[in-house]
Structure formats: structure tokens, C-alpha cells
Amino acid sequence: MTELKLDSFDEGLHVAVIGASGAIGKAMVHWLEQVPTVNRIYALSRSEPEFDRVNKTDFQYLDLLDENSIANGAEQISEPLDLVLVTTGILHEGEDLKPEKCIKDFQPDHFARIFAVNTTGPAMVAKYFLPKMARNRKNVFAVLSGRVGSISDNQLGGWYAYRASKAALNMIIKSLAIEIARKNKSSIIAALHPGTVDSHLSMPFQSGVPGGKLFSADYSAERLLHVIDQLTPGDSGHMFAWDGEKLPF
Ligand SMILES: NC(=O)c1ccc[n+]([C@@H]2O[C@H](COP(=O)([O-])OP(=O)(O)OC[C@H]3O[C@@H](n4cnc5c(N)ncnc54)[C@H](OP(=O)(O)O)[C@@H]3O)[C@@H](O)[C@H]2O)c1
Numbered sequence: 001m002t003e004l005k006l007d008s009f010d011e012g013l014h015v016a017v018i019g020a021s022g023a024i025g026k027a028m029v030h031w032l033e034q035v036p037t038v039n040r041i042y043a044l045s046r047s048e049p050e051f052d053r054v055n056k057t058d059f060q061y062l063d064l065l066d067e068n069s070i071a072n073g074a075e076q077i078s079e080p081l082d083l084v085l086v087t088t089g090i091l092h093e094g095e096d097l098k099p100e101k102c103i104k105d106f107q108p109d110h111f112a113r114i115f116a117v118n119t120t121g122p123a124m125v126a127k128y129f130l131p132k133m134a135r136n137r138k139n140v141f142a143v144l145s146g147r148v149g150s151i152s153d154n155q156l157g158g159w160y161a162y163r164a165s166k167a168a169l170n171m172i173i174k175s176l177a178i179e180i181a182r183k184n185k186s187s188i189i190a191a192l193h194p195g196t197v198d199s200h201l202s203m204p205f206q207s208g209v210p211g212g213k214l215f216s217a218d219y220s221a222e223r224l225l226h227v228i229d230q231l232t233p234g235d236s237g238h239m240f241a242w243d244g245e246k247l248p249f
Contacts, residue, residue: 004031004222006038006083008229010137013038014079018062018086018125021045023199024144025087027221029057044073045088064088064121070128080134083228086122086143090114091162091201098204099159111161118165123172130180133187140228141176145169145191145239152248170239170249177237188231191239193247194220215242 006013015032019025020043032038033054043049044062051057062073090113092098097110122143133139147153149166170191177189196202196209197220206214215223223242230244239247 004035004225006035006225006229008138008231009037009082011037013082014040014042014077014134015083016042016044016077016081016085016129018044018073018084018129019088019144020059021047021049022087022089023201023217024194024197024221024224025049025085026051027217028085028087028225029054030218031221031225033057040079042073042077064117064124067124070124074128074132077132080139081129081132082134082137082139084125084129084133084141086125086141088117088121089144089146089201090117091159092204099162101158103160106160111164114161114165115168118162119168119172122169126172126176130176130187133184135184136186138186138188139184140188140190140231141180142188142190142192142224142228143169143173144194145173147193147241147247149191150239150248167249173239174237174249181233181236185233188233188236190228190231190235190237192224192227193239193241194224195242 017025017028020029026049029041029043032041033056041057043057044060046063060073060076063069100106146166148163149170151167173189173191180187180189195215197215197217220242227240227244241247
């Protein structure tokens with residue numbers, strides 16, 4: 001691993017990664033473990049992650065569909081948080097829940113399930129974790145969204161529930177940024193697009209990805225942490241890709 005620094009932040013950082021069992025979430029924890037200015041990482045997820053060589057990281061259970069677990073997860077953290085990364089999300093689940101190719105595939109229960117995890121879940125995390133953010137020093141609340149949630153960038157259609165859940169998530173990010181700018185001027189709220197990343201989520205669709213365009217979770221996580229390091233309060237309420245490009249909503 002090359003050295004990653006978070007130079008734009010102060011020292012003695014406290015970080016929470018929600019969704020630390022996922023490919024990108026776990027890679028984020030591994031990178032953050034290497035940053036000398038990071039003191040403690042709170043890794044929260046529904047499944048217990050299998051980490052290699054972590055010594056600054058504490059695990060806590062959190063299920064996005066259980067509000068008490070989100071409240072408890074936040075309550076266990078006593079230090080002000082400098083960085084919160086929400087790396088959860090679903091595109092498919094089990095045998096039946098698959099992204100819709102066309103509107104005849106649309107199923108209300110699948111739509112509701114995807115919204116519960118991809119949209120309501122991160123909003124609930126914001127409800128309980130934003131009050132824990134540091135004050136008077138740079139702090140970032142960043143959520144993995146996706147380019148497919150951009151309404152203006154939609155060229156292909158389909159994937160109704162997933163696209164709509166991420167578009168709604170982007171709206172929540174925008175509203176949070178407006179609200180938080182009034183309360184904590186050093187806070188930055190951002191949506192992130194990780195690129196197409198080799199993970200459980202992308203597995204069924206990887207064959208359609210052009211050569212060289214499927215990133216490892218390690219690569220994407222390192223790029224996203226670099227992007228987060230570049231963010232300033234003026235960037236709050238926007239979506240950024242792994243390479244720093246500001247993406248339209
Ligand atoms: N991979 C890509 O190509 C790609 C592209 C664009 C955007 N993204 C976004 O990036 C994020 C992470 O994706 P990934 O590729 O790392 O996927 P992943 O490896 O499948 O990880 C998904 C994570 O979401 C968690 N999760 C799902 N339902 C949950 C629930 N009810 N409560 C708590 N956690 C829950 C999973 O927990 P369990 O381990 O317990 O299942 C896991 O930690 C998602 O928001 C995705 O939409 C990914």
C-alpha cells in the first residue's frame with residue numbers, strides 16, 4: 001500500500017464507517033488504518049467484517065432497517081467525529097430482487113426494500129451521526145451514492161428502484177448540506193460515486209464492464225479518500241466521482 005494522508009483534516013481523527021463489511025467499506029477501513037493522524041475507527045455493519053491486521057478499529061453491530069441499532073451505534077461513540085462514511089447499499093438481493101430492465105419488471109415491494117436500504121437508511125444514519133460531528137475543524141459526512149442516481153446523466157433507463165433510490169439519496173444530501181451549513185460551518189456533506197467496483201453488488205453485471213473499467217475496492221477507496229481530502233465547505237451538497245469530477249444531480 002502507498003501512503004495515504006488526510007492533510008486537510010486536523011490531527012487525532014475519529015472516523016466511523018457504516019457498512020464496513022462491504023467491499024468498499026472494508027477497503028476504507030484498511031486504508032484509514034494506515035493514516036498516521038487517524039486515532040480510532042468505528043466500523044459499524046450488519047455482518048461482522050473479516051479484517052486483516054486492524055489495531056485502531058472497533059466493531060459495532062448496525063442494521064439500517066433497525067433504528068435502535070443506528071441510535072445505539074451512534075451512542076457508543078463518545079469522541080467528536082471528523083469523518084463519517086456511509087458505504088452501505090443494495091442493487092440486488094436473494095433470488096428475486098434484481099434491477100428492472102423495463103417497467104413491466106417493476107415490483108412495489110422490491111422498490112420499497114431498495115429505498116429502505118439505499119435512501120431511508122443513510123438518512124437515519126445522518127439523523128443520529130450528524131449531531132456527533134466535530135465542530136470548528138474540517139469534518140465530512142460522505143455517502144456512497146452513484147452516477148446512476150443522476151437524473152440529468154441518465155442515458156440508458158431501466159434500474160428503476162436503484163436509480164430512484166440514489167436520486168432521492170442525492171436530494172437528501174443536498175437538504176442536509178443546507179441544514180448543516182446553518183449549524184456547523186466546518187461540516188461538508190457529500191455524495192460519492194466510486195466507479196464500477198468489483199464487489200458483491202456489481203457481481204451480476206461485471207461481464208458488461210469494458211476492460212480496465214472495473215476497479216478493485218482498494219483502488220476506489222483510496223481514490224475516494226483522496227477526493228474527500230480535497231473537499232471544502234463550498235463543495236457541500238454535491239456529488240463527486242472517484243477521480244474528483246463533480247457530477248450533475
Ligand atoms: N460496486 C459498484 O460498482 C458501485 C457503483 C456505484 C455505487 N456503488 C455504491 O457503493 C456502495 C457500496 O457498494 P459495494 O460495492 O461495496 O457493495 P457490497 O460489497 O455489496 O457492500 C454492501 C454493504 O451494504 C450493507 N448492507 C446492505 N443492507 C444492509 C442493511 N439492511 N443494514 C446494514 N448494512 C446493509 C452490506 O452489509 P452485509 O455485509 O451485512 O450484507 C455491505 O456492508 C453502495 O451504496 C453502492 O450502491 C457501488
